[in-house]
Amino acid sequence: MKTRSVNTRPYLDQKPGTAGLRRKVRIFQQPRYLENFLQCIFDCGGQFAGETLIAGGDGRFHNQEALQTLIRVSAGNGVGRLIVGRNGLLSTPAASHLIRQRAAAGGFLLTASHNPGGPDGDFGVKFNTASGGQAPESLTRSIYDATQSIERYLEADLAPVDLGRLGETDAAGMIVEVIDPVIDYANLMETLFDFDRIEALFAGGFSARYDAMHAVTGPYAAEILNRRLGAPADWLLNGQPLPDFGGGHPDPNPVDAADLVALINGPVPVDFAAASDGDGDRNMILGPGLVVSPGDSLAILAANARQIPGFEEGISGVARSMPTSRAIDEVARRLGVPCFETPTGWRYFCNLLDDGRIDLCGEESFGTSSNHVREKDGLWAVLFWLNLIAVRGQSVNEIVEDHWREFGRNAFNREDFFIPDAELGSQLMAELENSVPELDGRPVDGLRITAADVFAYHDPVDGSVSAQQGVRIFFDDGSRIVYRLSGTGTTGATLRIYLERRVTETDLLIRPAVELNAPLSTIARKLSRIRELTGIEQPAAVV
Ligand code: VG1
Ligand code: CO
Numbered sequence: 341m342k343t344r345s346v347n348t349r350p351y352l353d354q355k356p357g358t359a360g361l362r363r364k365v366r367i368f369q370q371p372r373y374l375e376n377f378l379q380c381i382f383d384c385g386g387q388f389a390g391e392t393l394i395a396g397g398d399g400r401f402h403n404q405e406a407l408q409t410l411i412r413v414s415a416g417n418g419v420g421r422l423i424v425g426r427n428g429l430l431s432t433p434a435a436s437h438l439i440r441q442r443a444a445a446g447g448f449l450l451t452a453s454h455n456p457g458g459p460d461g462d463f464g465v466k467f468n469t470a471s472g473g474q475a476p477e478s479l480t481r482s483i484y485d486a487t488q489s490i491e492r493y494l495e496a497d498l499a500p501v502d503l504g505r506l507g508e509t510d511a512a513g514m515i516v517e518v519i520d521p522v523i524d525y526a527n528l529m530e531t532l533f534d535f536d537r538i539e540a541l542f543a544g545g546f547s548a549r550y551d552a553m554h555a556v557t558g559p560y561a562a563e564i565l566n567r568r569l570g571a572p573a574d575w576l577l578n579g580q581p582l583p584d585f586g587g588g589h590p591d592p593n594p595v596d597a598a599d600l601v602a603l604i605n606g607p608v609p610v611d612f613a614a615a616s617d618g619d620g621d622r623n624m625i626l627g628p629g630l631v632v633s634p635g636d637s638l639a640i641l642a643a644n645a646r647q648i649p650g651f652e653e654g655i656s657g658v659a660r661s662m663p664t665s666r667a668i669d670e671v672a673r674r675l676g677v678p679c680f681e682t683p684t685g686w687r688y689f690c691n692l693l694d695d696g697r698i699d700l701c702g703e704e705s706f707g708t709s710s711n712h713v714r715e716k717d718g719l720w721a722v723l724f725w726l727n728l729i730a731v732r733g734q735s736v737n738e739i740v741e742d743h744w745r746e747f748g749r750n751a752f753n754r755e756d757f758f759i760p761d762a763e764l765g766s767q768l769m770a771e772l773e774n775s776v777p778e779l780d781g782r783p784v785d786g787l788r789i790t791a792a793d794v795f796a797y798h799d800p801v802d803g804s805v806s807a808q809q810g811v812r813i814f815f816d817d818g819s820r821i822v823y824r825l826s827g828t829g830t831t832g833a834t835l836r837i838y839l840e841r842r843v844t845e846t847d848l849l850i851r852p853a854v855e856l857n858a859p860l861s862t863i864a865r866k867l868s869r870i871r872e873l874t875g876i877e878q879p880a881a882v883v
Contacts, residue, residue: 343492344375360466360474362452364830365402368463372493374409378448379493380486381467382417384479388445389418394438396430396521397450398556398590398619399581400457403428406450406465408500415514416494422514425521428503429581431556431620433709433717434525436472440713441524445470451556451619454591455830458584462830473690473714477806522563529564529720532650532712533727539569541730550722551577551600551615554586560620560719590617592624592706592718593883594631604628612729612736616718621686622706623721627736633853635665635752638702640743641724643671645700647731648724650712655699659689662795662810663822663838664704665752674747683797683809684824690714691801704754704838741850748844751853755861755879756826757835757870765833768873769825772811775867779813784863788816813867818842821864834880837864854882 361377368374382388395410397403407428414422423442424430430438432449439447452464467475467483475483496512509516542548550565552558558579565571577600578586589596592615604613604626613626625632632640642658645651659680660668672679680698682688686709689701693711702708707716708724725736732739759765779792795809810824819841826834839857843849848856870876 343494344372360449360464360480362455362462362464362828362830365457365459365461365463368402368406374406374465375413375493375495376490377465377487378410378413379417380483380490381448382413382494383490384482384486385446385467385469385475388414390420391445392421392423392442393419394423394430394435394442394444394447395450396425396435397428398431398453399427399429399583400452400463400585400618401459401461401583402463403450403583404503406463407503410448410450411501411511411514411516412495412498413493415496415498415512419514421517422511423517423519424503426504426506426518429521429556429559431521431525431560431718432466432715433621433713433720434521434560436468436713436715437525437528439468439470439472443470447472449619453619453828454589454596454617454622455828456585456589457618458587461584468714471690471694471714473694474685474687476687476690476804478804522560525560526563526568528712529723530568532648532720533723534649534730535569537730538723538726541726542570546612546729547575547610548612548614548726549575549577549600549603549610551592551597551613552579552581553588553590553592553597553615553617554578554580554582555590555616555618555620556581557616557620557719564719564723585618592617592622594624595881595883597624601626601631612726614722614725616722617706620718621709621716623708623718624706625721625725625736627740630737630740632736632740633665633752634702634704634706634708635660635667635750636740636743637721637725638664638700638708639667639671639747640739641708641721641728642668642675642700643743643747644728644732648727650710651699656696657692657698659692659698659701661685661688661703662797662812663754663824663836664702665750665840666820667747667750667752668702670747670750680800681797683795683806685827686716688797688799688806691799695801697800704752744849745846748842749849751841751843751851751856753839753853753857754883755837755839755864756881756883757837757874757876758832758880759835759874759876760832762833764874765825765835768835768868768870769811769823771873772823772868773808776811779867784866785859787819787863790814790816819860821860821867823864823868835868835870837861837868837879839864
């Protein structure tokens, strides 16, 4: 065991309060950078000596090197057992499940999620606690503080451990246990969904595609969709995890998964298509000519939950992140269950899940999940939809349109403005926050603002408060605009503008959201003064 002094500290420039550390690969490759960050987690995260921890990642470039570092630092800190997915792979939901199943003290998830990989791409580390959920803000803040004053880290002198072979290795007194990353997760899915019905659906002329985007879900989809549910091999696209995700951007949205959207809208008849992101926690659901908006997906899953074996008894409550469309609020109202509104980021759901207040939750950024883990879960959402299609005997499009007719539609889309100068981004946001008191009652382009605020969340379970979580502006026709700055980018600032319009007129129901929200988009740009302040005219992405 060696105690080593750190050669520098300022590398650890993590933004206080973010869920993990996400940076360019080259920053992680700096000597002792990762060691220092891991040591701060060991110093702040609790007592790990003699305990079990879980580790794995999405297979991106630098994953193997980072895992060997983690093994050395874990052994140096006296960890009893480190359970690692074979070849260093574990999807985020599978890791969350393993932490809970193996009663581990926590887990390290080596991923930058949907950010691009490769030597010039991004890398990241997230720490999840014993509940399987993301470290709470209080912990990430103390880790951040530790990074500012760390003087030493602990490390065992070890040769690299072979992570390609299942079994146990003694690593300076710590057991490294290499496990199959898929089996336990696949077994969990079998307890939640009706695999027989999905298998019958697949055998009965239904046609589907699943795009793993050369990221971590490939082996999971191969086991679950192909081997257990009998899907033909060619339904799985880009199933091989690659360190650079095949040069792609492993983000399941209509822009980055444009090939899949083209495929389902193309000449070959396909009933259903879906994709997941780098670490397997996001999902996108497609029908012919239709991208299911994540807010709609969440609302539909909640409205139909009882038709799925895992939710036969119904649900106790639901939650959505603040910018997510309020479609779920309407479902909750009719079901007579509470609906919580939390800041962006999965970890805010974790207390509500642990406390049994909610069973389903989701975010507009293509993330949905339930109480079966403490992370969002891409393949889980895909299986939920397939189970629903099998039970209802309807297509994706029919299910969505039926839902809109019954509950009304919250037409939703998002515009991302990339501001290269991060400082300018913060300034714009600060000005927006300052303008809030003057907005009440103001008329804009034929609408009237009925309320505006800077969103703050009061956690009902532990009483903690998270302030400045975005600006909300409400209009007299039920529309809403939300502004916030992204916390996951590694350069500049990204202003996210979320547009939502409530639609009940039958002839408007199936119009594209971007079209329905065009007037709101104009208002949103005007109120933020983005052009005056930054010179930027157009969003970098519209999803
Ligand atoms: C984005 C999404 C947010 C999500 C986060 C992590 O954050 O908006 O909903 O929880 O990514 O997702 P931001 O701060 O850039 O808007 V993942 O798939 O990285 O775990
Ligand atoms: Co992700």
